[in-house]
Amino acid sequence: MARRSVQFWRVEQLNGDVLSRPFPARRVAEVLSHARDAGTDRHFTSADGTTLLAQAASLSPHPVLLLDRVRDTNLPSVGDALGRRKALPLAPGDHLLETTYFAFLKRNVIAVLTSGNGPRASRMGEYLGGMLGLEIGLVPVVREDIEDILARLEVSRFEFALPAERLSGKLMEGEWADVLDSASRLMTEGTFRISLSVGRSGKAEDKQRIRERIQQLIHLFRRAGSVEHFDYVVAEGKDSLTGDREVVDLLKERFISHIEVDPDVFNDPRRSTEEAIAILNKQAKDNEAFFARTLPDTKGSPDSGSVPDLVAGGMAAVRAALAAEAKADVKEARSPGDGIEAAGVGGAAGGKRGGAGHELVRG
Template sequence: MARRSVQFWRIEQLNGDALGRPFPARRVAEVLKNAQEAGVDRRFTSVDGTVLLAQAVALTPHPVVLLDRVRETNLPSVGDALGRRKPLPLAPGDHLLETTYFAFLKRNVIAVLTSGNGPRASRMGEYLGGMVGMEPSLVPVVREDVEEILARLEVSRFEFAIPAERLSGKLMEGEWADVLDSTSRLMTEGTFRISLTVGRSGKAEDKQRIRDRIQQLIDLFRRAGSVEHFDYVVAEGKDSLTGDREVVDLLKERFISHVEVDADVFNDPRKSVAEAIAILNRQARDNEAFFERTLPAITGSADSAQVPEIVAGGMAAVRGAMAAAAEDALEKQGGAGHELVRG
């Protein structure tokens, strides 16, 4: 088994303006599908040279789009058990694709199923800006019910990091004060990081005792009121209500759901898409009530007319063609006027 994360983002702006109506996600998926069926080149090259390629894989109940980072150079090698290396068995014209899955949900929320190497969420905005001329600005969905989440979290890990120059026992009380004060005498530069985990071995009752102790230390940590001095503070565990693995970011008070996936399934292109769609739909269903409770309602209907059909080269090609047409028209006008003068 392997673990993937599902991040939740919200489209807050479109092309720099506040978005107060539904984002036309279904139309985006439809034009991508039309381009796929027509064999249109959908690759887009970002300003930093990253090549992106998107395709629609579902329209209902939520539009789902996968975004690939296309790797043509610096490819990894294949090796056997003895470490003998050979090139990836790619046919001429093939590339390495590293994928992130995007599901467009209600209230302009996007659920993003990530992997270690796939494009980050903001790349979707770059891609849509380059291909259809509309660039969504994404902000993370914040968990306003962090207390409720922590109350039902069967914690397995608590971790924080703080720059050495900020280390002081005055930030905390009790056991944490002793830890920070002692560490401040040991290091004055760099970053101090500590991680408390339940561990994999031991009896169930022993693990529960450790879990309870970590929960007490988390409560003590949060009551100190000095969390803002830290660079990184997270609690991880299983949600006792949904069964999902969650990481609660105590600085930003937002969460990332972690899901266990079959590594063999996600290594199989024929099966991975169906599995990703199922995961995203389940996450949408499990969190719909939270979105309704914490996010503003989105009224009106999506403006599908904003999304043009995709052409090879995207908007750069469209603008280039328009500029060429305008220049040609000017030349013709100038030529006609010159002829009239000559006459």
């Protein structure tokens, strides 16, 4: 048996606004299904060069999406019984797909079934933003009292450790990605451990500045989607309310379920999807009472109209087309003799045509 984890995240913002109504996940799933049936290219390349591809796997009882990391370089090899290496038997145009499964539940909770190589949860936000213009803010669902504890903690130490073979900048983002990438070049065996502390010497204002910086780094660390790959993650400090010393285990503060899966099942694309859907639906049912007790309810109906139809190239292609139209309108409005008034008319026409193009995209 192999071990996998189900992480729970919550959509708290949509395009920068606080999201109090249900996220339109069913509409997103339908859009992806229609795009697949129509043969529309659904690949999205993120800023760091990672190629992602999403598809809908189920609509009921919860919309379930698959997000693949698409690989066509640095591919692993196949070995026979004697260890002789040969290339993966991929047909021309085939790619290696590493999958993470997302189920969109009540209260804007997303259950994420992970594997060691699939995209992090934050990649779904990148994909929805790049392809559909849906900029979402994801926060981890945590155990009931951890936020209160961390808010009161005057941190003095933050420490984590993980096996050297797992060292990779892909586990984290920002400054932490640089640290782990550098560490991966230093060692390939053993355990990598890092500890940040305020220290005993120095002025009070200097120590406070260090505490604030460590708090920022803890915040970045907690928002990463791969914390379960670490062996040890703790924050230590004084509880400002009670004065007690507290050691907070950040591996246990997240609401993460660890499950055993049959690796043979997950090597079969059809069976793996069926098994993933069953796992996620069971997790939704088992933890519904916890979510109802600890998370705010959502009111109203999903804003399905905010989800456009998907076009090849995603929103980048849409924006480029609208920009080209606007540029052409301005050029047309600046014909000889029109002067300033003509430029103003051109601007209005550009707005009208751009709006029409956008409506076509939205379906």
